[in-house]
Amino acid sequence: MEEKSCGSGYIDFDEAYRLITIDNSYIFDLIASSDRIRNRFKGKSVSLCAIINAKSGGCPEDCAFCSQSLHHKTDIPEYPLIVADQIIDHARDAVTMGAHKIGIVTSGKGINNLNELHRICESINSLKNRVPIHRCASLGILSKDDLLELKGAGLQEYHHNLETARSFFSNVCTTHSYDEDVDTIQSAKAAGLRTCCGGIFGMGETVEQRIELAFTLRELEVDSIPLNFLHPVKGTRLEYTPPLMPLEIIKIIAFYRFVLPDKDIKIAGGREYNLRDLQSLIFAAGANSVMVGNYLTTRGRSYEEDLQMIKDLGLEIVSDSL
Ligand code: SF4
Numbered sequence: 001m002e003e004k005s006c007g008s009g010y011i012d013f014d015e016a017y018r019l020i021t022i023d024n025s026y027i028f029d030l031i032a033s034s035d036r037i038r039n040r041f042k043g044k045s046v047s048l049c050a051i052i053n054a055k056s057g058g059c060p061e062d063c064a065f066c067s068q069s070l071h072h073k074t075d076i077p078e079y080p081l082i083v084a085d086q087i088i089d090h091a092r093d094a095v096t097m098g099a100h101k102i103g104i105v106t107s108g109k110g111i112n113n114l115n116e117l118h119r120i121c122e123s124i125n126s127l128k129n130r131v132p133i134h135r136c137a138s139l140g141i142l143s144k145d146d147l148l149e150l151k152g153a154g155l156q157e158y159h160h161n162l163e164t165a166r167s168f169f170s171n172v173c174t175t176h177s178y179d180e181d182v183d184t185i186q187s188a189k190a191a192g193l194r195t196c197c198g199g200i201f202g203m204g205e206t207v208e209q210r211i212e213l214a215f216t217l218r219e220l221e222v223d224s225i226p227l228n229f230l231h232p233v234k235g236t237r238l239e240y241t242p243p244l245m246p247l248e249i250i251k252i253i254a255f256y257r258f259v260l261p262d263k264d265i266k267i268a269g270g271r272e273y274n275l276r277d278l279q280s281l282i283f284a285a286g287a288n289s290v291m292v293g294n295y296l297t298t299r300g301r302s303y304e305e306d307l308q309m310i311k312d313l314g315l316e317i318v319s320d321s322l
Helices: 002-008 013-020 024-042 084-096 114-130 144-153 166-172 178-190 207-220 246-259 271-278 281-285 303-312
Strands: 045-055 101-106 134-138 157-159 194-196 199-201 224-229 264-267 289-291
Touching (some): 013 246, 024 246, 024 281, 045 084, 045 264, 084 101, 084 114, 101 114, 101 157, 114 134, 114 144, 144 178, 157 178, 166 207, 178 194, 194 224, 246 271, 246 281
Parallel strands (some): 199 224, 224 264, 264 289
């Protein structure tokens, strides 16, 4: 299967199933192989992303995992869209952390009105002129016209997660459709933006549904795949969901490297909570990108620890913007 991933063909469903369900006693054989695939396509490079929670809470959507949904009772801070100077300050902090990419993230199904869109465009334009960092945004479900306007302002990449497999989506969200999410990714591609699209694992989906999501992302030809692992938040519908086991997570990462061998596999939310001392195995498993700093509503570990981990593994941080 390693040879297939390295150039001669696509992993099919049965092969994918064998990989993701491999017995724990073979885990080091699996990651030796996924490490070679990562090395072939990505070398020693690791890219670091940081995010800004630019508008928090008050979302009418009902995503089961989300602390920002009005359907849940959580104690996260709520605030409207922040101003450009605050975004610039966050981006400068991200550069200090070694990040080469910053994602501006807002809560909600999409951008509420033209005024909000124009303010975000101004912030992106200001960022372009003042901070040397790759510019990404995650603003929900948008039309191609909105995405073109953002690109014109200087946006380089659009992030929009599918969250899970189509066959499990109704267990996660009922207020918008899977097709709206898929359309947004296709619109971002059509607008000429790089695309970042992945999901969250550990929400009750089956192994088959983890494979289904990977194959959907392969069909969509997204550039970067953020893998999140549920960190249950008090007050959400998934508050009492049992955590995934660390080795199960390592297998998911390795499996995604096999299925999407030349893409960026990024480890995002839930890394510290779920993997604990096994965090450094994410790179051998196939990750070549990691989110640093805090997440939207949960805290990450210090960026110094992440930089040290990457250095100790003999890997190199990508410093230039794409
Ligand atoms: S994930 Fe996004 S759309 Fe879903 S509830 Fe949270 S903020 Fe709203």
